[in-house]
Amino acid sequence: MTAARRELARAAAHLASLGLSPGSSGNISVREGDRILITPTGADLAALDPDALSVLRLDGTHADGPRPSKEFPLHLAFYRRESATGAVVHLHSRHAAAVSCRPAWSDRSAVPPLTPYFVMRVGQTPLLPYAHPGDPAQAAELERLPFPCRAALLQNHGPVVAGTGLRAATEAAVEIEEVSALLLLLGAHPTRLLTTAEAAALAAKYGSYWTEETVRDEELSPAR
Template identity: 75%
Template sequence: MSDVRAGLAAAGAHLAALGLSPGSSGNLSVRDGGLLYITPTGADLSRLDPDGLSVLDRDGTHLEGPRPSKEFPLHTALYRRDAATRAVVHLHSRHAAALSCLPPWSGRSAVPPLTPYFVMRVGQTPLLPYAPPGDPGQAKELERLPFPLRAALLQNHGPVVSGVSVRAAVDAAVEIEEVSALLLALGDRPARLLTEEEAGELARRYGSCWGE
C-alpha cells in the first residue's frame, strides 16, 4: 500500500467524519506521476480501501482496479487545467449544494468574498450550469473556462475543488462548505463583503485565484 493511496483513504474518512459526504456521495482523487488514483463508483468515503482504488491514466483511461466514479471527467479536467494540481475533491456537502441551487454572485464566482479564508484557500468559484452527474460536456466546460480557478460549484449538485496536495484540496472543500453555511445563515440581510482591493491583496499574498 502506497502513502499516496493511504493519504487519499484518510482524507475520505476525515471528510465523512465531518459530515460532508452523506451516504455514498462524493469522490476523491490524487495524482502520482502519470497515474490518477480515484475512488470507485458508489464508494463510501468513510471506508475507503487504499488497495481498492481505481487507477486511471491522465486521459481518464481505466487501467486497473474497480470501476471509477462516474465523475472522473471533472477530475481529469482539473488536472489538465493546472499541472500543479495533485488532488481533487468533489462533495455533495449540504450547504454548498444548497448554494449551488441559488443564483451566482457573479459570472466568475458563485460565492462572494465574505471571509478572508475563502479567498485565501479557495478563491473565485464559478457556477457551472446544471448537467447530469458524470456528464463529459460539463467537464469540458470546466476545462475551457477562460480565467483561473481552483474550484467550481455544479448547479443543483455541489462543489468540486482542486489543490496542490490532498490536504489543500480537503481544506478548500471544507472552506467552501463553511462560507456557504454563513451565506445561507445571513440570508437576505446586507452583509459586509471584502472589497476588491482586500480580496486581491489576499489572493496575491496566498497565491489563490481572484479577479483576472
C-alpha cells in the same frame, strides 16, 4: 500499499467524519506520477480500502482497479487545467449544494468574498450550468473556462475543488462548505463583503485566484 493510497483514504475518512459526504456520495482523487488514483463508483468515503482504488491515466483510460466514480471527467479537467494540481475533491456537502441551487453572485464566482479564508483557500468559484452527474460535457466546460479557478459549484449538485495536494484540496472543500453556511445564515441581512483590493491582496499573498473582473467595486460594499 503506497503513501498516496493511504493519504487518500485518510482524507476521505476525515471529510466523512465531518458529515460532508452523506451515504455513498462524493469522490476524491490524487495524482501519483502520471496516473490518477480515484475512489471507485459507489464508494463510501468513510470506509475506503486503500488497495481497492481505481487507477486512471490522464487521458481517462482506466488502467487498473474497480470502475471509477462516474465523476472522473471533472477530476481530469482540473488536472489538465493546471499542472500543479495534485488532488481533487467532489462532495455533496449540504450548504454548498444549497448555494449551487441559487443564482451565481457573479460571472466568475457563485460565492462572494465573504471571508478572508474563502479567498485564501478557495478563491473565485464559478457556477457551472446544470448537467447530469458524470456528463463529460460539463467537465469539458470546466476545462475550457477562460479564467483561473481551483473550485466550481455544479448547479443543483455541489462543489468540486482542486489543490496542490490532498491537504489543500480537503481544506478548500471544508472552507467552501463553511462560507456557504455563513452565506445562507446571513440571508437577506445587510452584509459587508471584502473589497476588491482586500480580496486581491489576499489572493496575491496566498496564491489563490480572485481576478479583477470577478466583481465591481459597487457590488462589494453594501453595509460597511
